[in-house]
Amino acid sequence: MTDRLLVCGIGTGMDHSLTELRLPRWELVVVTDTPTDRVRAAADVLLVCDPNDAVAVLAALSAAGIDRIDGVFSLGADNPPVISTLAHRFGCPGLPLETALNCTLKDRRLAILRKAGLDVPRFAPAESVGEAVQAVAEIGLPAVIKPSDQTGSLGVMKVESADRVRECAAEALRLSPGGRIVIEEFLEGTEHTLAAFMADGELHRFGFADREYGRKEEFAPYFFEGGDTLPSRLTTEQIDEITDVVLRGARALRLDPTVINTDILRTHDGRVVLLEITCRLTGSRIATEVMRLATGVDPLPNVVRLALGWPLEPGELEPTHNRAAVQRFLPADGGVVEWVGDPRDVTRRAGVHDVFWGTELAPGTVVPPYRGGADALAGVIAYAAEPAEAEAVAERTLRALPLRFKDSAG
Template sequence: MARSALILVEGHRGSGPRYINAIQHLGLKPITLSSDPTQYEYIMSENLEAIRVDTDNIDDMIHECSRLRASYDIAGITGFTDIDELLYAKVGKLCQYFDLYGPNPESIERCCDKYTQHQLLADSGVPVPAYRLALNAADVESATAEIGLPVILKPAAGSGSTGVRLCRTLDELAEHTTHLLGEKHLWQSTPRILVEEFAQGPFYSAHIMGDEVIAIGAGDFGRPPHFVFREVTCPAPLTDDEHDRIADVSLSCLPALGLGWGPTNVELRWTKRGPVVIEVNPRLSGGVDPQLVQLAYGVDLITEHIKLILGDEWDLRRRHTHTATARFLIPDRDGILDWISGDSRAAAVPGVAGVELYVKPKTPIVRKSDYRDMIGHVIAASPSQAQTEAILKSAVDLIDWSITPFPPLGE
């Protein structure tokens, strides 16, 4: 009898090992399809099966999956990348081709275009910021004149806050427009810029499975004009009314975008007019969010996602209510990382649930003003928010590093 396998399209530094563990715990063999398996350290270190294939080519992936079916019972196919959501649309197409459970690829593709997403949400009465599409600098200027400063400039496709900036003046607007339309920003297709009203207020993130809101987290960013997460907490400190309003608005996004199967992540701001949807991600949130939800409520979103892929019954019941918070380590300068230490001592602090460093000594640090600026994180959890904050501070204070600035050009 052929062994059952679950195929993963590409990998993920944060969620990848957790998916591997969950798949193996359920008695399945994980097999990764990747354009470059060596980029995922956990695949190499654990000697996991991985197949090199052009994951941009759906026909090549169909060929590899068909070949694997000669040796394995393919129980499911999924992906969890939060860097290239169009890849997740290809996962949906693979599932359709092989008659497996998976997301609707057309819905994923619609969500990948932030302008189309805003249109569909607005047409369904979901509160979104004022927005315009711009194809050139003149479009950006006219759109900003209509919306009014300050505005957010962002690529109409992409994730991880790459290319996203708050523009408070015309000079900042011109500077970032030049950046996006110049050679510094890498476009996968024709440049399309979303000019968006700056929805001012606290940031929240709703984690949905199927048509049920499992958790609502809160996020805190570093200094503007960029949006690099400094801290994420689950659950968010909300009143019952605030929680219900955010949940209702988040769920209203599903029919508007044709979602409702599997995981969805909705990002919002609480403004003067209440919750406003900034973005809907038709996938499980990446990074530390699944771990925070599990620490906060005892719900393992990754395992339950895999159960859904397999066609099994999932269990989304909360086991407890704790407060879990992640603090990201972000350098304040570019240069060469001389050393970084204290992670072992931080991990030993009671209540710390995880410490991870993303870089090693002698690594060049070049800040990009997006998710790539993070060099590590610390996670703490306890029955109360105040206790979690105290644990986190004690642990983070034990970690330190040194960065030698790059020498001036010409030296």
């Protein structure tokens, strides 16, 4: 019998990987609120609705006459509670809803990790501007304010002065569906992405990248992440230390079996601080394309195996090669588009895997000021023998993009 897979949520750019799941042994039911041509071509059944709303997804499935699902997962979309709800509804393998909520809601996740003795930023939740002011007074400045239940750096702001706390807290509260925010101490160091599978109490790492934050505070109070780089500049011993911390975090949150995405900060004095750990595939094409370019490891077959309740195949997570791969983003920060061409015109350069717009652009498009991690104007994925060479390819490619903005005087 053909296994029916429900792919609920397609992260930014992750529709590139959806086509790899189109095999005769699988029927693909895809839920997304932003269907692309790739999605339409790959899906056997396409349901256009909000993948972050379990009630809406269940209604759409019912309306389509779908009463059997064999496995459910997202492609980089940060909606574990919905995935857990759907898995329970259809009797599929999956983590309990409480576990999914614990690793998705930032205040709950931090509290569990802290109780387990792991190093996390000092933090406090708040449900009002007044509570936020009090929390900042206790934690100290600078601090980071973020919605507890949002993703993609939406509403994440650094506050450096007391007179900005109320404004930033009010904005974060407005962006939080649950009306709850988290205030964290601001820590400095290097940040890293670790991608892994957790199964039978063991962590199987398949990717480790350095996050690029060279322009992190250029758009203050919002943060800008420039992309990811592999291989890491950390030593093997430092990466192993971080991996051990992530394993302890996954066990504390009871993330087993599942695919895991993490965000780790290593302070200048060597502390390993868990900023994020959640039960989803690393998105923005990082796990499925950037890491794969660097190591040759394709995580998708094991994502499907776990969704169907099959055993993990650790052998498929062993690197088959070692080269440098990077993804770099160009921030969208205001202006009116005068002319735009096809970004694929610059993909013929050596070492360029792909070039893409981060938003729909046409002559006359008004690009608003940068407000968060989702506001990328364009991006490039590049590869080479060494990281510096791959980074140079990416930078040259972004400078050559077929795009022109109107002069402010015009």
